[in-house]
Amino acid sequence: MTIPILSSIIAPNHLWSATVRGRLKRSNRRAQNLGGFMQINVRWTHSLRSYQFGTVPLDLDVWRSLEALYERTDAGAYGFLLQDPADSVVPSSIGRVTLISASDNTYQLVERKTAAGSILTHDRTITRPRASGFILYLNGVPSGSYTLDDTTGIITIPSAPDVSVVKWSGLTYVPVHFDSDEIDWDLVISAYEPEARLFAGPTVTLEEVREA
Secondary structure, X not given: OOOOEEEEEEOOHHHHHHOOEXXXXXXXXXXEOOOOOEEEEEOOOOOEEEEEEOOOOEOHHHHHHHHHHHHHOHHHOOEEEEOOOOOOEXXXXXXXXXXXXXXXXXXXXXXXXXXXXXXOXXXXXXXXXXXXXXXXXXXXXXXXXXXXXXXXXEEEOOOOOOHHHEEEEEEEOEEEEEOOOOOOOEEEEOOOOOOOEEEEOOOEEEEEOOOO
């Protein structure tokens, strides 16, 4: 059973104020034979993201925001939404769609990434677009004739255009959850304000929840 996402909970962006460490993860099976040749079996065709907080001390208000998310989501039993500080803005140049059903005129939002110096691409599925500020383009012209489901990233376009003429732009979220039943913290003194107390939590990690 997948982790349910509480889409009404969006992590406040001030969590990034004290830095965050990010990671992209894949799952490949590697085997090297006696001749030194390597064979790799790709088990995941899409990467998952993770975010680690508390690598530097946090202000009390920031720590309380993390703690509130932890408590409200039952330590990862539920997920919530987070804006990736490194990759949340999708311009129309890479906002594309793939066809889901020609009979229902439904499409899946994707973010198309192109390998540098080549024409090879990879489509990252977007399941959590932000409805506010979302723009759909048909043949380069903004269109208001569509229905967007911001809990799946599925868009319905009545005119049923070819995917090659559909682009979009907007902000996206990543569905995440706490990866552990426990979070730890250390109370430290600020080097700049001796009266200030800061919180460090070196094992506070949020993992992406795969939805598609």
